[in-house]
Amino acid sequence: MLKDFQAFIARGNVLDLAVGVIIGAAFGNITKSLTDDVIMPVIGAIFGGVDFSGYFLRLGPVPAGYTGSLNNYAALKEAGAPLLGFGQFITVVINFLILAFIVFLIVRSVNRLMTRLEREKAEGTAPPAADPADVVLLREIRDELKAARGV
Structure with missing residues (x-):
């Protein structure tokens, strides 16, 4: 079981996911600060x-x-008063929209880059152009001459 777990952890996808989660958490903090501040x-x-x-x-x-003050949301919430914090919800929604837009821009950029790389790869691996008919004819003549001489 331990070997299976080590093999599971050693897979590239799991490590990539772990890095993505850590970077995502840090990026979430940056986005929260951007929204709040x-x-x-x-x-x-x-x-x-x-x-x-x-x-x-x-x-x-x-x-x-x-x-405390009856207008202080944080203090009332900490005291345990039942509150409907729609302002905080608006802040969180704006935070989500900013984060979603940034992720959209990143994915869009990566997709464009991948498309460009695939196109360049396809252009680089194109089959060579067919030889002109006169070149093919000259090669056939050369091969016939070689065969007639016995070379």
Whole structure:
């Protein structure tokens, strides 16, 4: 069983997948920062300086003993108040759309590169052009002369 596991791990696909997951997680953090720190503040400024992550609806009472602001989503959520955080959802959707668009651009670029490489390979391996008829005739004459001489 241990040998099977080692063979499974040693396959290139598994290692490629592991590298992809690690890079994907790091890329997700970059995209999250891009969304939270660059795009959402600009969108918030366009819509009057509003932070989307602060948009929420309370669905029930605030827990007893809570002394924080009733407008602080993070504090209310931490206190255990039932909240509908649609602003945070909007932020996550925008984050997903950015990530999906970037992945689309990467896949599109790779597909174009692969198509170009396949086309260059096909052009490089094209069969040679057929010899002209007079060249073929001259070769036949040469071969007949060689055969007549007995060479």
